[in-house]
Amino acid sequence: MVTIEDVARAAGVSRQTVSRVINRGPNVKAEVRQRVEALVEALGYVPNLSARRMGGGRSFLILAVNDRARTLENWRAGRGNDWVDQMLYGGMTECERHGYHLVFELIDTGADVAVRQLANVIGALRPDGVILTPPHSENDALVALLDQRAIPCARIGYRGQGAHIDVYMDERRAAREITEHLLALGHRRLGFIAGTPSYGASRARIEGFRGAITSAGLPDDAGFVRNGDFKFETAAGIVAEALAQDPAPTAIIADNDEMAFAVLHVADREGVRVPDTLSVVSFEDTPGVRFSVPPLSAIRQPTAAMIEKACERLIAAASGEASAGCYELPYLYLERASIGPGPP
Amino acid sequence: MVTIEDVARAAGVSRQTVSRVINRGPNVKAEVRQRVEALVEALGYVPNLSARRMGGGRSFLILAVNDRARTLENWRAGRGNDWVDQMLYGGMTECERHGYHLVFELIDTGADVAVRQLANVIGALRPDGVILTPPHSENDALVALLDQRAIPCARIGYRGQGAHIDVYMDERRAAREITEHLLALGHRRLGFIAGTPSYGASRARIEGFRGAITSAGLPDDAGFVRNGDFKFETAAGIVAEALAQDPAPTAIIADNDEMAFAVLHVADREGVRVPDTLSVVSFEDTPGVRFSVPPLSAIRQPTAAMIEKACERLIAAASGEASAGCYELPYLYLERASIGPGPP
DNA sequence: ATCGGAAATGTGAGCGTTCACAATGACGGT
DNA sequence: ACCGTCATTGTGAACGCTCACATTTCCGAT
Numbered sequence: 001m002v003t004i005e006d007v008a009r010a011a012g013v014s015r016q017t018v019s020r021v022i023n024r025g026p027n028v029k030a031e032v033r034q035r036v037e038a039l040v041e042a043l044g045y046v047p048n049l050s051a052r053r054m055g056g057g058r059s060f061l062i063l064a065v066n067d068r069a070r071t072l073e074n075w076r077a078g079r080g081n082d083w084v085d086q087m088l089y090g091g092m093t094e095c096e097r098h099g100y101h102l103v104f105e106l107i108d109t110g111a112d113v114a115v116r117q118l119a120n121v122i123g124a125l126r127p128d129g130v131i132l133t134p135p136h137s138e139n140d141a142l143v144a145l146l147d148q149r150a151i152p153c154a155r156i157g158y159r160g161q162g163a164h165i166d167v168y169m170d171e172r173r174a175a176r177e178i179t180e181h182l183l184a185l186g187h188r189r190l191g192f193i194a195g196t197p198s199y200g201a202s203r204a205r206i207e208g209f210r211g212a213i214t215s216a217g218l219p220d221d222a223g224f225v226r227n228g229d230f231k232f233e234t235a236a237g238i239v240a241e242a243l244a245q246d247p248a249p250t251a252i253i254a255d256n257d258e259m260a261f262a263v264l265h266v267a268d269r270e271g272v273r274v275p276d277t278l279s280v281v282s283f284e285d286t287p288g289v290r291f292s293v294p295p296l297s298a299i300r301q302p303t304a305a306m307i308e309k310a311c312e313r314l315i316a317a318a319s320g321e322a323s324a325g326c327y328e329l330p331y332l333y334l335e336r337a338s339i340g341p342g343p344p
Numbered sequence: 345m346v347t348i349e350d351v352a353r354a355a356g357v358s359r360q361t362v363s364r365v366i367n368r369g370p371n372v373k374a375e376v377r378q379r380v381e382a383l384v385e386a387l388g389y390v391p392n393l394s395a396r397r398m399g400g401g402r403s404f405l406i407l408a409v410n411d412r413a414r415t416l417e418n419w420r421a422g423r424g425n426d427w428v429d430q431m432l433y434g435g436m437t438e439c440e441r442h443g444y445h446l447v448f449e450l451i452d453t454g455a456d457v458a459v460r461q462l463a464n465v466i467g468a469l470r471p472d473g474v475i476l477t478p479p480h481s482e483n484d485a486l487v488a489l490l491d492q493r494a495i496p497c498a499r500i501g502y503r504g505q506g507a508h509i510d511v512y513m514d515e516r517r518a519a520r521e522i523t524e525h526l527l528a529l530g531h532r533r534l535g536f537i538a539g540t541p542s543y544g545a546s547r548a549r550i551e552g553f554r555g556a557i558t559s560a561g562l563p564d565d566a567g568f569v570r571n572g573d574f575k576f577e578t579a580a581g582i583v584a585e586a587l588a589q590d591p592a593p594t595a596i597i598a599d600n601d602e603m604a605f606a607v608l609h610v611a612d613r614e615g616v617r618v619p620d621t622l623s624v625v626s627f628e629d630t631p632g633v634r635f636s637v638p639p640l641s642a643i644r645q646p647t648a649a650m651i652e653k654a655c656e657r658l659i660a661a662a663s664g665e666a667s668a669g670c671y672e673l674p675y676l677y678l679e680r681a682s683i684g685p686g687p688p
Numbered sequence: 689a690t691c692g693g694a695a696a697t698g699t700g701a702g703c704g705t706t707c708a709c710a711a712t713g714a715c716g717g718t
Numbered sequence: 719a720c721c722g723t724c725a726t727t728g729t730g731a732a733c734g735c736t737c738a739c740a741t742t743t744c745c746g747a748t
Binding site: 001044045046047048049050051053054059060072075078079080081082084085086088089092096099101102103104105106119120123124125126149261286287288290291292293304 | 345388389390391392393394395397398403404416419422423424425426428429430432433436440443445446447448449450463464467468469470493605630631632634635636637648
Binding site for chain 2: 703704705706707
């Protein structure tokens, strides 16, 4: 393999000058820079990342951390992992732009285990930045560890005090807006099937849902909230019960696609037409929703964009820029056939 | 950060002895080994991968290469990327088991570009092994580059001469078996909507499909083949035309889910009931198929298992074991409601 | 011509490992 | 007690880069 020394020799300069050229450092004569660049190209020289890291302390690696249980569960269930997929998309694209590489790892949820596992990974890899996704983004012990090791950290789906890089969307506003949208369509009896309360975004959405109902001057029982667990079966039970009420809800918001599918399924079984007598909206928008019958309207987290932003800020941080801050990204609302006007 | 030297000092041994312990080398007294291991744990020592790579030539990195166009297209279309997702699952799980890390990269399709891009990535990362997925697994220039750099390489979905690590499933047999299954159900008029002919697996499946028809003693026109492009629209056109034939096919096999969805869509539009008068099978099985109406029967590539196997063999190769060879993995056939008996 | 200072370039050291080899220790056989 | 052998441990050097600093070159002002 050709090293920096080979290029230096060929160009008749010292390795440090070649190093300056690669790193776009100042104080290199234009003529020399060109000559070196040509040689780099001609010899096919590619700087060795390990050596760069040894010499200069930068690894050109960004570590993206996901929750093991949640990720594996999706995989094992054959359910796919759109979140992971979107992360990869946003992360890789941005990393590539800056000559960085993305390494994806899973760590467990428990506080102690998580810290130990993260310590191991950053010890081995020495990434220039770490992306924490829910629920790890809410784990202060992990953030403390990274702070102590002076590794910049970006939290996804979490809004802190501005001392770190926080990238998120406004879950509450999204829930509020979609609820207002349904109210404007004439719905007066709404249901929200939430996920587990431990899920921060879920709590925020419930707030938004309730807020919209209250602000519209409607009685509290115009909108009911039930906690599911993101699973089909549980949600199906909740839906069956809800549809049996009198008056029955004319619109249901589900916290994720699987539960929204349960709504469609039960509605079909009970002879309730969607969207004619029941409107359905989901808070996830995995690829499958386009093929459900009818296709689901959904609010989608800007996952790829969030990870892209996180990478961008982390790389900036590694380059010495000040980059902490709170970055709110807009969500997408994708209206499809599962939503329609309320009762006359 | 604590280094090997710190551990050595604390244990009262030399760094080389600590190195032997970490690498499970021979010739270390049990008592010393224990003492060192305890200290490693106590001090939280984690070997620095960059330094390891500098000293010993091993990077503990596996590089997984995917096709950029195909991957990005899926992402941009909001279609998700089950393949990538499955790769990650199988790859990470296996890498983690051996203290390895998986790095995922995209490269373009053209021969020259691909070689240049791969050269850049392996130059920077110096991975201990590279996984090539279709269509790169069929690109000899890439394999030659890796051979020249002495980096072990695993090809997914391709069967070579045994000089490399090839991991694949028998596409032809899968197609043959599903066709035979349809014939056994009484279908006598079958259609195969293939992808683009440049896709090797697609060609193999066509062979299997035709083989089954012929072996059953049926005339060639009992099974027709049409080339689509994996896209909904094109497939929809093909299906509309096919269903208008007399006699119309009673079973259609599609090369991927999107085209299978097109079959369902057109059938519904034309008033053809699935599975009553038309059976549908897909060759992909992304998560969404479970939610289609009716759910699609499908043959699924053992993607995660293939990548897992590839990683396992690559890591073995990096550890000095002989590991080249051809590894055929079993596919899965998932029968769902889209398939039924043929006409009486 | 001379000098000062900035721009351009070069030099030694060090990053944390492993390698190849050297040195020491232990143990059994004579 | 002594030697050979093997097991165990230690020692420089090297890997390919960047850092901090030293040196040289250049240019305009005196």
